[in-house]
Amino acid sequence: MQIFLSIAGILIFLFFFSFFVTSLLENEKRASFISLVAGILIPVPFLIPFFSNITYPFWFNIFLTASIVIPVLLVIIPFHRPIDYTLSFPHNRFDERDTVFARRELKPATDVYNEYYARNPDKREPDDRWREKPGLLKAGTKYYDPVLFAAADSIFEQVKKLHSRVEGKTAVQRVEVVAYQISRKIKKMVLGWGANAVGITELRDYHVYSIGGRGDRYGEVYSIDHKYAIALTVGMDYYMMKSAPAAPTILESARQYMNCGLIAVQLAEFIRSLGYPARVHIDANYKVICPLVARDAGLGEIGRLGLLMTPALGPRIRIAVVTTDLPLFIGNHQPDPTIIDFCRHCRKCAEACPVHALPFEDEEEHEGIRRWRINSESCYSYWCTAGTDCGKCVIACPFSHPDYWIHRLVRSGIRNSALFRTLAMRMDDLFYGKR
Ligand code: SF4
Ligand code: SF4
Known part of the structure; x- marks a missing residue:
């Protein structure tokens, strides 16, 4: 379990570090700052057992594992809300x-x-x-x-x-x-x-x-x-x-x-x-x-x-x-x-x-x-x-972000899962501001 959590910690660090570099390239100051802080703080609980003699209780290991697995599942498991298209096609022509x-x-x-x-x-x-x-x-x-x-x-x-x-x-x-x-x-x-x-x-x-x-x-x-x-x-x-x-x-x-x-x-x-x-x-x-x-x-x-x-x-x-x-x-x-x-x-x-x-x-x-x-x-x-x-x-519009890997990843999650769409909206507010 500890090896898995350590690898997860390193992957989280790499994810946020790449996000930080991409945000710098995009000149997005708020996203750069938050991704840097997240990249430093979030991996810490995952890496502590690897660098010390501390052993977590079982429930805390499960909590850390769930915090990784759930967002990944949100991206990859399809979940759609149906949309009614019957009134999408005009009957008359516009002047x-x-x-x-x-x-x-x-x-x-x-x-x-x-x-x-x-x-x-x-x-x-x-x-x-x-x-x-x-x-x-x-x-x-x-x-x-x-x-x-x-x-x-x-x-x-x-x-x-x-x-x-x-x-x-x-x-x-x-x-x-x-x-x-x-x-x-x-x-x-x-x-x-x-x-x-x-x-x-x-x-x-x-x-x-x-x-x-x-x-x-x-x-x-x-x-x-x-x-x-x-x-x-x-x-x-x-x-x-x-x-x-x-x-x-x-x-x-x-x-x-x-x-x-x-x-x-x-x-x-x-x-x-x-x-x-x-x-x-x-x-x-x-x-x-x-x-x-x-x-x-x-x-x-x-x-x-x-x-x-x-x-x-x-x-x-x-x-x-x-x-x-x-x-x-x-x-x-x-x-x-x-x-x-x-x-x-x-x-x-x-x-x-x-x-x-x-x-x-x-x-x-x-x-x-x-x-x-x-x-x-x-x-x-x-x-x-x-x-x-x-x-x-x-x-x-969150869809207007440049076509970099992080935004492509988010867009594929958006296409795949209605639950991820809700999460993506909150994340966009957090990283790029409500406006
Ligand atoms: S005035 Fe409003 S609707 Fe028109 S372009 Fe500006 S933001 Fe968009
Ligand atoms: S509601 Fe959101 S996703 Fe839709 S056009 Fe407006 S900003 Fe873009």
Whole structure:
């Protein structure tokens, strides 16, 4: 028994020491300090008998053994709480004109402005309130930084230039492809070009906005007759996002809109060159709702903060989509109930939000689907005050930790066991703080 406890003591020390080194690399001061103290103190009772003549009573040996064995069992024994998915798929299509990004393009005293608010009088007052604020990337905002704001702005301008390439001519000569093989090649290529995940789904009716709301597509009735959608995500840098809601956040956001936009444009050009039509959906030029497409392509789940939560990077991603008629292989995606279950118990994003735009309650049913509804007016209003796209909820999320071994270990425990999920939430609060 004493040999077993001594080995356990050494393993505990090595575990916490590696955790300490990882936390130092991540520049997480609180986690470094706690893991160092834990690494020094916790192994002591395990090692005392080895370095002295002290012999523990039987019950204390059992207690020490249980303190090792129980957490290990929590990680490895599967234990799931069932999630009801029946209301996860919308029956109706969303109107893009109702998004806050479309509404911010409405100019007061114009026909479209008057027409929109005549149909939606309840939205006029909250919208006019954020219209009075300085606005995204503007001087006079709380986190105004002339250099970083200019850098972000210049990247967004480059993203706009990609809009002219979201559609293009399809080659006349069609190359015959085998769905399974071309899907594998596409996935490999897209990952090689810098995406961190890529998935394929059948394009469904509710993926496509009913009516366009941005730029010269305002009021256009959308229909896409493509059969498939390829969703790809790129990761946002953890350390840039850690500054949220300060200026580096929006610079990183812009950078990754650009990166996923470039990959998607490149992919669509490639598909067209094979003789199949393809349409790109990127920042400010979407005909589809990217998080829903990405979820159905098996890249994650929609979490409490209303964004796609991916298994490896949580919500710390940007998404682009390519719709096409190229024959593709979809595979068998199973929803990941563990993320939804984790979100139901964790409320870190809601606690971190400076304007309480995220719900603390469970999902609610609205227009036939069950989801967390964020207060997008409050959220966007804060962006107009801060000057950035905030991101405090994104970086507060325990799934946003960098993809180091300790976080991978925790994520695999989270996927495996509902009991471990509860433990992981408490540990995240302890090591990284409640906010
Ligand atoms: S981006 Fe900021 S304001 Fe918006 S929901 Fe997240 S934390 Fe709240
Ligand atoms: S912070 Fe917690 S509740 Fe919010 S999205 Fe992340 S896991 Fe879900």
